[in-house]
Amino acid sequence: YFQIGQATGIITTTIDLRAATEANIVLTVSVTDGTHTIDDFDIFITIDNLNDRPQITNLPASVTIPETTVGGFQLITLTFTDVDTYVSQLIPTCTVVPAGDQYKFTYVSGTHKIQVATLSGATSPFDFETTSEYEITCVLNDGFQNSVGDVLTVNIENVNEAPQFDEVAYWCILTESSAGVSVCDLDASIVDPEGDTISSVTFQAGNNSQRFVYDRSLSTVTFGVDYDVDNNNMPTSVTLQLEAKDVNGASNHVPVYITINDANDNTCKFGATSV
Ligand SMILES: [Ca+2]
Ligand SMILES: [Ca+2]
Ligand SMILES: [Ca+2]
Ligand SMILES: [Ca+2]
CATH class of the missing domain: 2.60.40.60 (Cadherins)
Known part of the structure; x- marks a missing residue:
């Protein structure tokens, strides 16, 4: 904190003493004429009202x-x-x-x-x-x-996060057929953000979901029943919710819009024709 002028012997400060953190300082001053040195001269300095740390x-x-x-x-x-x-x-x-x-x-x-x-x-x-x-x-x-x-x-x-789908929705077009015959590919990629095992991927109950089956390994949808749209037996469009659940119980679901086309599977009735 201090220096002494060699010629003048005046002690001055080298820093702003508001930056000082020691209140009590001992300076030892020595004087020499080149032959003899006196170095038993102590100056005790007390800095009053030291600046406190915030x-x-x-x-x-x-x-x-x-x-x-x-x-x-x-x-x-x-x-x-x-x-x-x-x-x-x-x-x-x-x-x-x-x-x-x-x-x-x-x-x-x-x-x-x-x-x-x-x-x-x-x-x-x-x-x-x-x-x-x-x-x-x-x-x-x-x-x-x-x-x-x-x-x-x-x-x-940590919060357990639900599996994520790679799309916000999927579309599927099927043609009426026996169970398991007509197939559409959702090409869905489902991953858990933490790498947890996904324990199930199924359609949520309701809205005719029992008539459809999702195959996890192939990411395909097919009929679970013999499906027939003629005479309004079964709907030609169905929206289901595909739900994925991880082993820790977190689940997420996205809509799958399924269209079922009529197949030409009923006997035609010909009217009278003339050539
Ligand atoms: Ca202060
Ligand atoms: Ca997490
Ligand atoms: Ca998870
Ligand atoms: Ca996370």
């Missing part, structure tokens, strides 16, 4: 949120103290580890809140399977001193 009083802390948490969720409201501040406003600088994930969090300076950032599409920025913990380190600076040790640990909790 503090974030409610950090360190940790919070746990599910991986489905969306933007705007408030993680913490920071509280500050500093008895001697040399800036107009205390504003923390917060950095996130992993470093590439800074965009997932925002600090609102008006309310001192750290919250989950709002991403486009209102999706959650979190994925437990990718990153399960973040560390947000915040530093307050009062113009000369920094706060220390202020970390918010954000733990991400």
Whole structure:
């Protein structure tokens, strides 16, 4: 903090003492004429009214949120103290580890809140399977001193996610036939985001679903009964819900629009013709 002028013997400060963190300092001054040295001269310096470090009083802390948490969720409201501040406003600088994930969090300076950032599409920025913990380190600076040790640990909790279909809907065209004869291919790809085993893929009950069968291994639909549309026996279009469920019980479903064409399977009736 101090230096002495070799020619003048005047001791002056080398820093702004508001940046000093030690109140009691001993300077040992030595003088030499080239032959003899006197070095038993101590100067005891006390810095009065030392600038206190600013503090974030409610950090360190940790919070746990599910991986489905969306933007705007408030993680913490920071509280500050500093008895001697040399800036107009205390504003923390917060950095996130992993470093590439800074965009997932925002600090609102008006309310001192750290919250989950709002991403486009209102999706959650979190994925437990990718990153399960973040560390947000915040530093307050009062113009000369920094706060220390202020970390918010954000733990991400796993949520079981349902299997996902590669399309929002599927279409299928069948021709009336006996059970299992006419077939359409949905070409559906169904995956679980966490890699869980998908335990079942079936049509939900209702709307004639018992008349149709989905084959998981081929991703095809066929009739479960002998299907006949003539005389309005059975409908020519049916919308079913194809449901996929994972081993942990999460399920998801999409509509399958089925059209059943009439086959030329009834005897024609000829009227009188003339040539
Ligand atoms: Ca201070
Ligand atoms: Ca996930
Ligand atoms: Ca998950
Ligand atoms: Ca799952």
